[in-house]
Amino acid sequence: xxxxxxxxxxxxxxxxxxxxxxxxxxxxxxxxxxxxxxxxxxxxxxxxxxxxxxxxxxxxxxxxxxxxxxxxxxxxxxxxxxxxxxxxxxxxxxxxxxxxxxxxxxxxxxxxxxxxxxxxxxxxxxxxxxxxxxxxxxxxxxxxxxxxxxxxxxxxxxxxxxxxxxxxxxxxxxxxxxxxxxxxxxxxxxxxxxxxxxxxxxxxxxxxxxxxxxxxxxxxxxxxxxxxxxxxxxxxxxxxxxxxxxxxxxxxxxxxx
Amino acid sequence: xxxxxxxxxxxxxxxxxxxxxxxxxxxxxxxxxxxxxxxxxxxxxxxxxxxxxxxxxxxxxxxxxxxxxxxxxxxxxxxxxxxxxxxxxxxxxxxxxxxxxxxxxxxxxxxxxxxxxxxxxxxxxxxxxxxxxxxxxxxxxxxxxxxxxxxxxxxxxxxxxxxxxxxxxxxxxxxxxxxxxxxxxxxxxxxxxxxxxxxxxxxxxxxxxxxxxxxxxxxxxxxxxxxxxxxxxxxxxxxxxxxxxxxxxxxxxxxxxxxxx
Numbered sequence: 001x002x003x004x005x006x007x008x009x010x011x012x013x014x015x016x017x018x019x020x021x022x023x024x025x026x027x028x029x030x031x032x033x034x035x036x037x038x039x040x041x042x043x044x045x046x047x048x049x050x051x052x053x054x055x056x057x058x059x060x061x062x063x064x065x066x067x068x069x070x071x072x073x074x075x076x077x078x079x080x081x082x083x084x085x086x087x088x089x090x091x092x093x094x095x096x097x098x099x100x101x102x103x104x105x106x107x108x109x110x111x112x113x114x115x116x117x118x119x120x121x122x123x124x125x126x127x128x129x130x131x132x133x134x135x136x137x138x139x140x141x142x143x144x145x146x147x148x149x150x151x152x153x154x155x156x157x158x159x160x161x162x163x164x165x166x167x168x169x170x171x172x173x174x175x176x177x178x179x180x181x182x183x184x185x186x187x188x189x190x191x192x193x194x195x196x197x198x199x200x201x202x203x204x205x206x207x208x209x210x211x212x213x214x215x216x217x218x219x220x221x222x223x224x225x226x227x228x229x230x231x232x233x234x235x236x237x238x239x240x241x242x243x244x245x246x247x248x249x250x251x252x253x254x255x256x257x
Numbered sequence: 258x259x260x261x262x263x264x265x266x267x268x269x270x271x272x273x274x275x276x277x278x279x280x281x282x283x284x285x286x287x288x289x290x291x292x293x294x295x296x297x298x299x300x301x302x303x304x305x306x307x308x309x310x311x312x313x314x315x316x317x318x319x320x321x322x323x324x325x326x327x328x329x330x331x332x333x334x335x336x337x338x339x340x341x342x343x344x345x346x347x348x349x350x351x352x353x354x355x356x357x358x359x360x361x362x363x364x365x366x367x368x369x370x371x372x373x374x375x376x377x378x379x380x381x382x383x384x385x386x387x388x389x390x391x392x393x394x395x396x397x398x399x400x401x402x403x404x405x406x407x408x409x410x411x412x413x414x415x416x417x418x419x420x421x422x423x424x425x426x427x428x429x430x431x432x433x434x435x436x437x438x439x440x441x442x443x444x445x446x447x448x449x450x451x452x453x454x455x456x457x458x459x460x461x462x463x464x465x466x467x468x469x470x471x472x473x474x475x476x477x478x479x480x481x482x483x484x485x486x487x488x489x490x491x492x493x494x495x496x497x498x499x500x501x502x503x504x505x506x507x508x509x510x511x512x513x514x515x516x517x518x
Contacts, residue, residue, distance in 0.1 A: 100396065141477050
């Protein structure tokens with residue numbers, strides 16, 4: 001285990017059409033930390049996430065995952081080290097059956113036979129899916145919450161040390177969202193969660209990074225940023241429900257009495 | 258051919274039964290079916306007795322696999338319409354005796370023989386392929402193709418077609434619903450234009466989705482070739498079935514080789 005599994009120095013990225021997606025981002029993620037990455041649409045979250053896994057190699061600056069810089073020659077090791085869960089499970093579940101999808105990553109790593117079966121079963125159990133019941137099913141027939149679980153299992157089966165999730169709670173109903181939060185809470189990995197769901201960020205992450213127009217405008221304790229409505233508003237965000245209505249809280253009610 | 262079948266996804270759930278045909282490994286089933294199709298297609302036109310023998314072999318397989326005849330025939334009928342349109346042109350070939358003439362259109366014995374032969378070939382091939390697809394699940398079929406040394410990239414393309422066709426169908430239906438909720442049905446001409454546009458945007462979305470799916474594959478260590486899991490080995494039963502198929506094929510061909518009419 002590394003002390004700082006992900007280090008980013010002065011990272012900038014511009015898309016071919018000239019849009020500056022990231023502008024001088026410097027971040028260090030510590031081991032076993034759970035970090036929320038929040039920001040408005042188009043603030044550069046997804047672009048930043050793709051750097052972690054080497055889907056985009058840095059134009060300016062440097063990204064280090066584990067001990068290796070994100071460069072074309074280390075891509076294989078980096079992708080074994082950092083697992084990326086995509087926002088839309090339909091993009092990620094491309095194999096005909098759930099079992100084949102969960103084993104896709106390990107097979108690419110060269111795991112076969114008994115070890116492969118073991119890994120896939122372990123990954124599916126840890127997201128709460130019964131391998132016998134779900135293994136042979138097609139991804140088409142699953143519900144949104146089940147698809148999300150399979151997508152996470154497919155990444156967990158690769159046994160990464162860092163788990164990066166893009167909008168994990170999008171399109172989930174309250175119960176599936178709750179189950180997801182509980183699931184992420186039990187996973188002992190370094191986690192980076194890009195989300196608009198600030199309630200989820202508040203529940204899961206001690207540390208929050210706010211991105212705005214490709215720059216980091218806040219990096220610190222989640223509770224501090226959530227209780228700063230002006231900062232959030234400035235960057236097109238809103239405090240989570242539990243903070244936005246102080247009159248709902250018991251201690252405030254007592255003050256008024 | 259598989260694409261056509263996928264259109265009817267609700268029918269594509271292979272019925273898992275315990276029949277002699279189902280006990281063969283998917284690989285042997287695919288091999289038997291493909292051998293038959295090739296033999297049927299490569300037999301020269303007009304060799305009716307050869308096809309009669311192949312047809313009875315296919316009938317035997319259909320009986321042994323206990324597929325529901327109504328389902329099988331319905332699918333063959335739908336597919337035959339497509340093929341029928343394509344092969345209709347062969348009817349008007351020149352050569353042989355002229356049976357019917359109207360202006361420059363003429364029907365000759367040669368044309369009739371070719372049309373009959375090609376139609377029969379197509380019908381028999383469709384029967385066996387549909388039986389195969391009705392009895393073997395698509396993932397098993399894809400594995401079988403991979404085990405038969407079909408190029409892995411081709412198998413990967415087929416498998417993502419299978420995976421995404423229903424996603425695209427859903428997307429198209431939701432677009433259609435969105436259009437209908439804004440009163441699309443007012444006039445038929447406009448409706449055609451809108452549906453054309455929908456197909457266009459579906460095409461672009463497909464492209465974008467393809468890009469995202471590829472990224473998701475790369476993120477899990479994909480290096481250009483899909484990974485292969487182990488395949489079940491065939492037993493004595495499979496060897497027997499294949500031998501039987503090859504024997505039938507050779508017998509059918511020998512009929513005209515040694516007893517030339």
